[in-house]
Amino acid sequence: MSNPAGPVRVAVVNDYEIVVAGVAALLAPYRSRVDVVELDIGVGVVGDVDVVLYDTFGQVQGDGIELEDLVADGSPKVVVFSWNVQADLVERTIARGASGYLSKQSDARDIVEAITRVCAGETVRPGEVEDLDEHDRGAWPGRDHGLSAREAEVIALITQGLSNQEIADRSYLSINSVKTYIRTGYRKIGVSRRAQAVAWGMQHGFSPDHARVLR
Template identity: 65%
Template sequence: MSDSPPPLSVAIVNDYEIVIAGVAAALAPFSERVRVVELDSQLPVISDVDLILYDTFGQVQGDGIDLETLVNGGRAKVVVFSWNVDPDLVDRALARGASGYLSKELKAEGMVAGLEAVWRGETVRPAPQQPVDPTQAAASMRGVWPGHEHGLSAREAEVVALITQGLSNDEIAKMTYLSINSVKTYIRGAYRKIGISRRSQAVIWGMQHGFEPNTSRVLEAPRT
């Protein structure tokens, strides 16, 4: 009989199925330590899991995260998974009730170690560093956002997703904690890559290429 503890049960939450599927795939090699039992896109978590990993792609961040809705009356600890590692943003998320905050710069093994530390009761936050450049993402995290096959960086894809949702540049800047100039830079880069020049075209392109949030839930069958 093995003395190893059972793996931590994890639910992954985001409004984009491709995003949560990508994160789950990155964690799959570590199933003896963490077991993904639920993937939720635009639906509350219904499984009694140990941890909820909240991916911020195209979603509210910082103190805007609705932790009560995520937990849905359960006991799970919430861990935020984001490119945004600004210390003030991290502080607000933790003050709001998140138990940990992981940078998307981490490779999968670092993610697993962070989740385990949160479960042990540690408050996990990114180490002090320069802001992460999503175009230099770790190889293990490639392909976890819509539009990657068209050459869009994670940030460019996120901005296109928010445009598709109908947000203005000012609203995108507030939601992503980017400067308005940074938002405009990402928009120009994205438009160039997908061959468009106007916002209306971006909305249509986004709707045709998987940038509308989708609703889905995947549950793993209980182990016997």
């Protein structure tokens, strides 16, 4: 573990390189307090870190996360970073072993404060925030094509081969919301059928990556 007097050593975890890099860039101005020392893309954490920040984009959500799969020895604390902040989901996730649960509405300062509090032994929950796409933080595949983070995640899950119902279950969205994101996402990327969306996703970075960067 890191020196208590130094910055909190953080690993950022997700299956998409652009998402991990976006979170790391968000935290970079605060490296005197939070030092991102490991970027794990589709693999478990191996370094000596204090906190694992798990971004849920395109991944298993909340209480479905296998926390033991994120870390090699179970010693780092895990903080979930998600836009799915229903109170019951948050509580179930924490009951299963997460030390913190942050909304993607949080700005960088709030994320840093939460991480340092978790490292100090506190359990952190999201505040009361609106869940609006236009306030999403960080980076995600398809952002430069005009996709909101929600639309991008739905396209990512379609690219992974999930059905509409499986996407709804994975994302804690209603089936009607999933259909809405599909419709608006398809319009933005210029496709009309699922096979076209899968092909577009595979060509534009929506297939999960696998890499590890130690800093």
